[in-house]
Amino acid sequence: MASSEEDGSVEEKENNNKKRSKSALATAWLTFYNITMTAGWLVLAVAMLRFYLQKGTHKGLYKSIARTLKFFQTVALVEVIHCAVGMVRTSVIVTGVQVCSRIFMVWFVTNSIKQIQNEESVILFLVVWTVTEITRYSFYTFNLLKHLPYFIKWARYNMFIVMYPLGVAGELMTIYAALPYVRRSGMFSMRLPNKYNVSFDYYIFLIIVMLSYIPLFPQLYFHMLRQRRKVLHGEVIVEKDE
Numbered sequence: 001m002a003s004s005e006e007d008g009s010v011e012e013k014e015n016n017n018k019k020r021s022k023s024a025l026a027t028a029w030l031t032f033y034n035i036t037m038t039a040g041w042l043v044l045a046v047a048m049l050r051f052y053l054q055k056g057t058h059k060g061l062y063k064s065i066a067r068t069l070k071f072f073q074t075v076a077l078v079e080v081i082h083c084a085v086g087m088v089r090t091s092v093i094v095t096g097v098q099v100c101s102r103i104f105m106v107w108f109v110t111n112s113i114k115q116i117q118n119e120e121s122v123i124l125f126l127v128v129w130t131v132t133e134i135t136r137y138s139f140y141t142f143n144l145l146k147h148l149p150y151f152i153k154w155a156r157y158n159m160f161i162v163m164y165p166l167g168v169a170g171e172l173m174t175i176y177a178a179l180p181y182v183r184r185s186g187m188f189s190m191r192l193p194n195k196y197n198v199s200f201d202y203y204i205f206l207i208i209v210m211l212s213y214i215p216l217f218p219q220l221y222f223h224m225l226r227q228r229r230k231v232l233h234g235e236v237i238v239e240k241d242e
């Protein structure tokens with residue numbers, strides 16, 4: 001009897017040790033990841049500011065930061081994995097929609113359609129994304145290090161109220177500006193007849209993407225409002241399974 005109790009407690013201890021080292025590893029990885037991403041978006045902020053101060057115009061700004069932007073925004077796909085493996089307590093769907101819509105904006109809209117890269121709307125979403133991400137990643141970093149200054153917590157859960165609609169406005173205006181070029185060039189489209197017997201119209205697809213903001217954006221926004229109530233006002237929120 002005594003020995004089986006001992007066995008049980010040894011097993012329990014081993015399990016606890018495993019869990020602890022797993023969570024220590026996860027914390028170390030997340031700390032490294034968040035510091036890297038904060039630095040990446042800070043580099044982007046400085047590059048944008050320097051470009052504007054030196055040239056006095058936003059024309060050419062996108063091109064000058066495109067590589068860094070593509071790199072750091074694409075790396076953010078890792079965040080979907082973080083959720084999927086349970087490393088962070090966030091919905092895979094919410095994170096997936098957020099990250100994929102950004103990657104789509106960068107690679108399949110702004111980067112692919114050179115004629116729109118100097119639009120003011122591109123600068124609008126770039127500035128909004130940059131401010132948001134510096135705040136978000138530094139929030140996660142300081143939170144993991146258990147030294148979170150209140151103003152970062154406040155900024156994380158208040159700035160999005162204005163930043164989210166502004167970012168979405170910038171993205172939608174950019175896609176809208178791209179429509180004539182996409183229609184004229186027929187880019188990324190497949191017309192029948194072809195050997196795959198498949199047709200795809202990128203122009204129509206972009207319109208569908210724009211329309212999909214109507215049901216999807218409010219869900220992301222309300223998710224953030226719920227997080228805000230939970231973190232800043234300590235409300236207990238019962239989330240539905242997502």
Ligand SMILES: CCCCCCCCCCCCC/C=C/C(=O)SCCNC(=O)CCNC(=O)[C@H](O)C(C)(C)COP(=O)(O)OP(=O)(O)OC[C@H]1O[C@@H](n2cnc3c(N)ncnc32)[C@H](O)[C@@H]1OP(=O)(O)O
Binds near residue numbers: 132216
């Ligand atoms: C094929 C094309 C498809 C296109 C489809 C188009 C439709 C698109 C519709 C909508 C498009 C939106 C476009 C977006 C535009 C912009 O971004 S505009 C700029 C403003 N943006 C924002 O303010 C972004 C706000 N969004 C977010 O912060 C996130 O992306 C989120 C996923 C929506 C919400 O974050 P979430 O993680 O759920 O909330 P938190 O409170 O921050 O975290 C919850 C817990 O998880 C922990 N955590 C999460 N990530 C990390 C991490 N990297 N490191 C450490 N910890 C992390 C966090 O600490 C919390 O933990 P607990 O404290 O234990 O709860």
